[in-house]
Amino acid sequence: MAAGSRLPPRALLLTVAPAAAWIGFFLVLPSIYLVTIAFLSAGPYGLPTPPPSLEAFRELAGFGFLGWSPGNLYTLLRSLWQTVLATALVTVIAYPIAYFITTFPPERRPILLLLVVVPSWTNQVIRTFGWMNLLAPDTPLADAAAFLGFVAPELGLFPSRFAVVLGLVYNFLPFMVLPLYAAFEKLDHAQVEAASDLYARPVDVFRHAVLPQTLPGLMAGVVLVSIPAFGMYVIPELLGGGNSYMLGNLVARQFSGGSNWPLGAAGALLMIAATLIGLQVLRRLGRRLGGGEEVVL
């Protein structure tokens, strides 16, 4: 905010300052405060108290008074794994869907897109509650799974890791379809036809003619899906049990039941760090694969 000196200060102040001050006071300041908390000790009731310490980070790494335990490490790895898996599945489903929509005449496409997007307008809690109903014991889905021997008959399909990944896929599918659709809309069909005419196998047509052209959309989709999925709280809390919790649940827990603010703040920092690293990796990857076209977030 130091760049003010050679600007027309009055006009800039009048227009930009109110909102900037709002975000600065109500988001930047609280974030700085949260970072500070991570470097304090946990006092009574888990509230942060003065002597600065790295105790929270030690605890986050798994060191407690009973020695080291891998619980938090597992939570981190599980968050990563569930995020990667969900993003991959979302991609596989979204590609044909995005392409399918572009096979319709332009004036009908918005309706098809709307059909994909509308469910995501309803509240996340309600959508997840719907899945709880569908996956509960004695439902057709659970019965079918029991018949095939995946679960015991008296159990439902949730809480489970399967349910969490399913919930993530369900939740983020539109976030991948939209950018991929935008990419397919600009697709040069002549290239695809030329490839088919030259007897390229479908796999090769996809790899050489379709993928490079839709890569910016794909990368945007991966960013839009994986980053919020990694920080997900609602879905693992409702559809997962203790062994499908993600980092978001670990963090949230420290501010309510378990109550250890510094530990929770350290977890939040880890989450932000992972998000930034992920963004950077995806940008690099996009630049290398996409032949220079910058993926704008």
Next chain:
Amino acid sequence: MRRGRLQRGLRGFWYAVLVFLYAPLAVVVFFSFNSANSSASFAGFSLRWYGRLFGNEQITSAAWNSLVLAVTSSLIATALGAVLGYGMYRHRHLKLGWLIWLVYLPIVMPDIVFGISEMTFFVTVNDFIGLFGPGLGTMIIAHVTFQIPFVALLVYSRLVGLDASLFEAVQDLYASPAQRAWYFILPTVRPALVAGFFLAFTLSIDDFVISFFTAGPESATLPIFIWSAIKKGVTPEINAVSTLMILAVFAAALMVLAAQRVKPGSSR
């Protein structure tokens, strides 16, 4: 011939995905008309849960809170965001890197981190000077914070789409800043303002995590009410409340569709 098969396969896949997308919502709607207490089996059609809904003070006050929160925060965010969008446009030659960073921060921050940093901040400030006690006020503040960027970006992109010489023309005609704002800028950005307000409203209604962490004991919104009902063990009324919220979303979607029918292709 091969293309035909591909097209048929795609169509089948499309319908499968639609079933996947709508099944969880359909189940909620279906069981809201169940006369039995549990979601395990359907015992017959009944509207009793809807009747129970309107007598339940917790639910009506949660609905009221949701509405007040969405309307108030959207109004504030539209005002602040519009002015910010205009400022970003007027000063776009200055390459305000820090400002872009500030505008994108609320969008990219994971909502759990967002909610928790607000919560810790409010609680601590409240402990020291008795301000920002958790409640509807803190929720409004938090919602405005994540709504501002969306409104600002909408207004900004509307202004960028205009012919820059229009601004000079207005200046050449000796309009005062107030006249310029009232007779030129406001009418031109009105579509962006309307869109911004509704987007902000939708974001507010849709939010759970940030509301959850900034709410006070008396300020539960509908999603928070539903959440705690699920956590405590399902009460059948949730299906009915959820159904009403789903219906509201579909009504909004139909309105969007109707608006698109009225002026096909001329959305920008």
